[in-house]
Amino acid sequence: MAKVLMKGTEAIAEAAIQAGCRYFYGYPITPQNEIPEYMSSRLPQVGGVFLQCESEVASINALMGGAATGYRAMTTSSSPGISLMAEGMSYIAMGELPCVIVNVMRAGPGLGGILPAQGDYFQATRNAGHGDYRMIVLAPDNLQEAVDLIQDGFDLSQKYRTPVMVLADGFMGQMMEAVEIKTRTIEDPKSNAEWALGWRKERGGARTIVYNLKLKPEDLEIQVTHLQQKYLKIRENEQRVERYLVEDAELVIAAYGTTSRMARTAIDRLRNDGLKVGLIRPITLWPYPVKGFRDLPASVKLLLDVEMSSEYQMLDDVKISTECRLPVETYGRWGGFTPSVHEIEDKCRELLGKLGKK
Known part of the structure; x- marks a missing residue:
């Protein structure tokens, strides 16, 4: 197609x-x-x-x-x-x-x-x-x-x-x-x-039944353990993440979904001015792609979590994924507003300024 x-x-x-x-x-x-x-x-x-x-x-x-x-x-x-x-x-x-x-x-x-x-x-x-x-x-x-x-x-x-x-x-x-x-x-x-519901001719007419009720504690424990x-x-197998210009970055933005699109444009503008900013974008929010955070280069001094959430709901996962080795700042808009390219760019410049980068 x-x-x-x-x-x-x-x-x-x-x-x-x-x-x-x-x-x-x-x-x-x-x-x-x-x-x-x-x-x-x-x-x-x-x-x-x-x-x-x-x-x-x-x-x-x-x-x-x-x-x-x-x-x-x-x-x-x-x-x-x-x-x-x-x-x-x-x-x-x-x-x-x-x-x-x-x-x-x-x-x-x-x-x-x-x-x-x-x-x-x-x-x-x-x-x-x-x-x-x-x-x-x-x-x-x-x-x-x-x-x-x-x-x-x-x-x-x-x-x-x-x-x-x-x-x-x-x-x-x-x-x-x-x-x-x-x-x-x-x-x-x-x-x-x-496993699917229904009649099975190949099983001599036996019906397959799907159970999602386990009343006995020993049965429930077995099922939850299996899950x-x-x-x-x-x-282990399904973590997905995109890393953009992270290899030499000093500041890395963590963002997902629509917000990451604004972040990517801000990064391109900052790079044009010689500022080393990158993006790490979780594609699987669960399982969270901790593997994508664990080997960040030594050049990274700071992370910036950008979201459309007043509670910065992804923040804990970012901190857990880096094992709290790096400081994490936040920026966001909420209520239906989206962090703009200029707002993200300005926040990055502010943070890089604190690191002595202009």
């Missing part, structure tokens, strides 16, 4: 379809409404099912049922809607059901506004729901990467039998960029997903 100019939400939807998604359950909430709207017309064309649910609670529980069949299934929402899905996410993780959940973040807390924000970092990486579980969390910074990560998300969810969240924001949902959406070839889930062993494998 050649590159096509598409809106972010529609590109995300088409990428899911080309990755084999055939079941979508959702409820409208801005700024992601074009995803279910697109799915409602496209899925029937490819033999899939779109279900408009009565609430986000219904959507996540319908997704649990769809994922239990072994077929690729998905839901999308925005910040307060994701909050309503929290209990269902925990059940899905307990049942080891593969699915993709997209959060096109809006500003908050409360109902907030439809402008971009990154205030859902804690919700995504520390688990929206209850109990000992994790989700893989992917954070694109452009539409082509969003397309690719949506498709990777389906593969990862089935590889590890776990929910995967793709974290975007209002900018990414509404912007238009040229994207290439490739078709992923997948096997019929009924031929390879032995933790899986999460250790994910931590």
Whole structure:
């Protein structure tokens, strides 16, 4: 498929379809409404099912049922809607059901506004729901990467039998960029997903049942231990990070998603003035790419965490990843405002000035 100019939400939807998604359950909430709207017309064309649910609670529980069949299934929402899905996410993780959940973040807390924000970092990486579980969390910074990560998300969810969240924001949902959406070839889930719900002729008519309820403490401990062993494998194998002009940097910006795009432009401007600034961009927010921070060059004297979050929610992960060896400063905007290129540039100049760099 050649590159096509598409809106972010529609590109995300088409990428899911080309990755084999055939079941979508959702409820409208801005700024992601074009995803279910697109799915409602496209899925029937490819033999899939779109279900408009009565609430986000219904959507996540319908997704649990769809994922239990072994077929690729998905839901999308925005910040307060994701909050309503929290209990269902925990059940899905307990049942080891593969699915993709997209959060096109809006500003908050409360109902907030439809402008971009990154205030859902804690919700995504520390688990929206209850109990000992994790989700893989992917954070694109452009539409082509969003397309690719949506498709990777389906593969990862089935590889590890776990929910995967793709974290975007209002900018990414509404912007238009040229994207290439490739078709992923997948096997019929009924031929390879032995765990999936349903009747098995090859098993003499036995039915496969998916359990996500363990009442006996010894059974629950065994299952949670099994989940933790899986999460250790994910931590080891699935860390993703981009490093930009870090090799000789004295100041490194840590930023993800849309914010990293402004940071990259600021870095290019600073480099033109001879100032050595680089970028480290987590692509997986969980597992957090600690490996990408551990071997920073000796030239790095300072890190700057830039976010659209008043609580600087990624800050602790940056500090943990560097084992607190380097000082970390912060800069951000919130409430729907984005740190501008000039603001990031000015903050870097201020910090470099304190290091004796002009």
